Every structure is written in C-alpha cells, then in structure tokens.
Amino acid sequence: MAKRALILIEGSRGNGPLYVQAAQRLGLHPITLATDPAQYDYLAAEGSEAIGVDTNDLEALIRECARLRLTYDIAGITGFPSPDETLYATIGKLCRYFDLAGPNPASIKRCCDKFAQRQLLAQAGVPIPAYRLAANAIEVERAAAEIGLPVIVKPAEGIGSSGVRLCRDVSELAEHTTDLLGGKHIWRSSPQILVEEFAQGPYYCAHTTGNEIVGIASADFGPPPHFVFRQTTFPAPLTDEEYINIADVSLSCLQALGLGWGPTNIEFRWTKRGPVVIEVNPRLAGAPDSQLIQLTYGVDLINEHIKLVIGDKCDLRKRHSHTAAARNLVPDRDGTLDWIKGTSLAAAVPGVVDVRLFVAPETPIVRRGVYLDCIGYVIAASPSRAQTEAILQHAVDLISWSIAPFPVLNE
Structure with a gap:
C-alpha cells in the first residue's frame, strides 16, 4: 500500500515545524514543495522531504503533485502564506484539481485583495474603517484629506504588516507614500494603496475554524508608526456581551467573504462604535497563536486543520480554560x-x-x-491571567542581548 503523504506548499519558520511534526504524528509523510527549500532550516532538522519547484507556477505544481502520486497516496495539500498570501488561492486550485478537501480559491483571492475585501464587508453591513483606494501620491494625499489624519497607509495586498504604517501628519504621509512607490516596496502588479481611517482602541483577534469561534485573543504592539506585535494573550479579557458581539461580527465576515472552510483569523479594534474589522485573514494565524490556543483550551488547531485537509472530521472541543501569553523579543536598534x-x-x-x-x-x-523584526518569543501559561503575566515578565527580564552598530563606511 502506498504511503499517505501530506503536501505542504512553501514553509514557515514558526508554524512550519509544527505542521511537519503534526503530520508525522497522524501517520502522514510530509513533503514540502518550495521555490527555495533551503531557506527553511527546520526541514533538514526534522529530516522532512523537500522538493524545489516554482510555487508561483500552478502548472508546475500540478505536474509535481501528479509525479508524486505515482509513488504516494496524496491525502491532502495545504501550505503557508509565503511568499504571499495569494498562495492560498493556488493551494485551493490544487486541491480542486486533485479532488481533495480545501478552501474555495475564488473566496481566498477576493479576501487577499484588501480593497475587494473592504467592499464586500461594507456591502454586508460589517463595521469597518473608512477607506479609499489610491494608485499614486496625489490620490493618497486626497484620500487622507477626505478621511482625516491620522490614517493607515498600506498596500492592498500583502501579509505581516509589510508596508503598513500609521501616518500622523502630512510629512509622514508623504514619506511613506514615497517609500511605497519609490522602490522600497516590491509590487507583484501595478501599485494599489489602501488609505484607511485609524480605528483607535484595544486590539482583538478572533480565531475560527469552519464557522466556529475557537478563541479570541488580545494583543498590543510596539511603538508606532509600525504594527509589530509585542504581546498576545488568550483569552481576551472580554465581558460575555463583548465576546458575543465580536463572535457575531466574525461570522458575518465569513459569510460576506464566502469563507467557512478551515482556519481564519479576524482582526478587530474595539472603538467607540464597538468592534471594527481591521482585516480578515483566510488562514491560520502565524506562530505562536496556535500554541497559545492549545495551552488555553487544549485544542490543537494545526492537528485539526490537517485532519480537515485529509478529509477527516476535526474536533474543536475545549478541554480546559487557562491563560496563555507570548511576548515577542524585538530589538530596538539595527546592527x-x-x-x-x-x-x-x-x-x-x-x-x-x-x-x-x-x-x-x-x-x-x-x-x-x-x-520578521521579531528575533524570538517567550510563551507562558497558568490557570490565571495575573499569574501568567507575572511569569512571562519574570522570564523576559532574564533575557538580554547586545547589538553592535553597523560600521560606517568612509566616503
């Protein structure tokens, strides 16, 4: 009998090793297809099979998967948002081609276009920030004037806060627009910039699988104008009414965007008008969120996602309720x-x-x-929020590092 294989498209420094390990625990043989497999160190460390293939080329992926089917029973195909989130649409197409369980590629593609996502959410009456689409500096300036400073300026496609910045005045707006349009940002197609109202208030993120809310996290960020996560905590400190409000809006997002298969994470700010949707990400959140959910509730989202991918039924029953938190280690200087x-x-x-x-x-x-500014993280868990916070702070205080400035070249 042929060995059952799980195909992983590209990789991830955080979740990648966890998917490889979970696949092996489920009796699957993980095989990574990546444009450059060598960039994922964990593949060699885990002794996991990897094959070089252009993951931007759907036909090349189909040919490679067809070749692998001569040797393996391909149980499922999934992957990671690298080098960009639209890779999930490609994964959805692969799943459909080989008649495997997977996400709807059309829904994923619409969701990854942040402007199209905004339009669909607005049409469904989901609370979102005011927004405009711009293609050049003049349009960015006009959009910011219409919305009113401060504004968030970001590419209409992308992940990991790449190119996202809070612009508090005209000079910051001009500087960031120049960076985006002047070559510092890599565009896959013609530039499309989203200018948004800065929705101010506490940050929350709802994690779903299918149409079920698995958990809601709170998080905070490092100093502006960027949005690099500092700490993430499960569960978020919400009243029952607040939880229900966020859960209801989350399910409205899934319906509006045609999602509802597999994992999704939905980002909010709690403003004066309640929860406002910042972004819907049609994928599992990056590490270490899935670990935090497992520590908090006993639900292994990666394991359950793989079960969905191979056509099995997932189990999202919560076994306990603790508090888990992760603090990112982020340097304060270059060097x-x-x-x-x-x-x-x-x-x-x-x-x-x-x-x-x-x-x-x-x-x-x-x-x-x-x-990617994060150089590591610390995770702590306990039965209470206060205890977890104290443990985490104590551990982080024990860690230190030294960064030497880059040498200055003489002109």
Missing part, C-alpha cells in the same frame, strides 16, 4: 547581534512553556516594521 543570553534561565522558570530564538550571534539585524 549585528553580538550575543544573546538568559534564554536557558528563562526556559527554567516554572510556567514558561517555550523560549524560541530565530537568530544567532553575528546575525545582521535590520528592522523593517514587520513581523
């Missing part, structure tokens, strides 16, 4: 990482579940105001 210490001490603190580093000494640190 070369000299050393980082204290991670072993932090890992030994009772209640600390994981200390993860993405860098090693001699690594160049160049902050871009995106999720």
